[in-house]
Each structure stands twice: as structure tokens, then as C-alpha cells.
Amino acid sequence: MKLNVNGREHEIDVEPEMPLLWALRDALDIRGPKFGCGIAQCGACTVFIDGAPVRSCSVTVGEVSGAVTTIEGLAADGRLHPVQQAWIDEQVAQCGYCQAGQIMTAVALLQAVPEPTDEDIDNAMSGNLCRCGTYPRIRAAIKRAASATAGA
Template identity: 75%
Template sequence: MNLTVDGKSIEIDADPEMPLLWALRDIAGILGPKFGCGIAACGACTVLIDGSPVRSCVLPVGQVEGAVTTIEGISSPAGLHPVQQAWLDEQVSQCGYCQAGQIMTAVALLEEIADPTDEDIDNAMGGNLCRCGTYPKIRAAIHRAASLKLARS
């Protein structure tokens, strides 16, 4: 199978039923998406497919249609993505395990809603679990990222 991941074409030699997460991690060597639960309940494995957040732990690689973006693919030569910068500015991470999925979901939210309300953020991020409980910092970082994106526009 040929996939476009983070703007590059990669060949995946795998059973089409293999979850995308394992194809990314074990075959392509892309380690940002994490295994958390294996049942699409925690969000640690979230990647974007054509801009929409998808739980890669349950999506068979053979069913992937569209460009896959992982946390490794959101920054640019000019620097960090505004969400990544906001995460640093707000000191969101504690253990960090869930952060790739949190960030990818936040990126998708801000592409859909440029200046989200707290309710928008809670609705979009509700399926991403953080065992450290950094939810208030996550919300603050998303608001900061929205400001950074609007300032760059």
C-alpha cells in the first residue's frame, strides 16, 4: 500500500487489517501517535486524515483514504505549529503521553473554528483523556493558539 504521511509517500507492506497506528509506528517508524487503549476511547493515537481527527488504533491501514498527518508533520521550517507553541507557553505537558493526540485534535478544531469558545473546546476535546488532568491548561493553550493563528493571519 502507498500512503501519504506528513507530505511524503511511503510504502507500507502490511496486512490491510493492521491498525494504522501499528503501520505508522512499527513499519514507518513514526512514533508520535501513541497506543493508549486500543479501542478508540482515549485519543492518544489521534492523527489527521485530510484534516479530520481519526483514532489510528482502530482504523485498518487498508481503509485509509487521504493524506495522513501526524504530530511529526504539523510544524514547518518556519517553526512550531501555533498549537505546539501554545502548549509550550502554557506548560501543558506533565507526563506527556496523551499530548500528541491532544495536539492533533486541537489542530483540527482550530482549522474548523478559528476562535473557539470554552464549550467548543470541551466538545472537541472531550474524547481525549489526560490522566494528569491538565484540562484547564489544554483549554488555555487552545485559546492561546487561536490568538497566535489569528495574529499570523
């Protein structure tokens, strides 16, 4: 089975019913997307398929027809994505487990809404749970990334 991940074509030998998250982590050793709940309730496994955020635990690899982007594919030309940089600048992560999913959703939000309000951020990020409660820093980092992108 063919799978395009982060710009590379992969040939993997898995059943089509396997969740994409399993294929990424176990077949391709791409460990950024995390297993949290396994039923699309927490957002830790979020990746993009053709640029749209998807919970990779709840889509089978056989359903994937587009290009997959994981957090490993965000950085370009040796530079972190502005959202990744903002995450470091704001020291968002505590335990860090949910952060790859948080960042992917934040990137999707900023692509659609370059200057989000607090309400836009809450509406986008409510499906990504953080048990450490880093939400205020998540919001600050998204605003920082928005400013950085606007100034670029």
C-alpha cells in the same frame, strides 16, 4: 501497500487489516501517535486523514485512502505549529503521553472554529483523555493558539 504520511509516499509491507497506528509506529517508525486504549476511547493515537481527525488505532491501514498527517507533520518551514508553540508556552504537558493526540484534536478544532469558546473546546476535546488532568492548561493553550493565529 502505499501510504502517504506527512507529505511523503511510503511503500510498506503490512497486512491491510493492520491498524494504522501499528503501521505508523512499527512499519514507519513514526512514534508521535501513541497507543492508549486501542479502541478509540482515549484519543492518544489521533492523526489526520485528509485533514480530518481520526483515531488511528481503530482504522485499518487498508481503509486509508487519503493523506495522513501525524504530529510530526504539523511544523512547517522550521517553525512549530501555533498550537505546538502554545503548548510549550503554557507548559501543558505533565507526563506528556496523551499530548500528541490532544494537539491534533486542538488543531482540528481551531481549523473549524478559529475562536472557540470554553464549550467549543470541551465539545471537541472530551474524547481525548489526560490522566494527569492537564485540562485547564489544555484549554489555556488552545485559547493562546487562537489568539496567536488571529494576530498573525
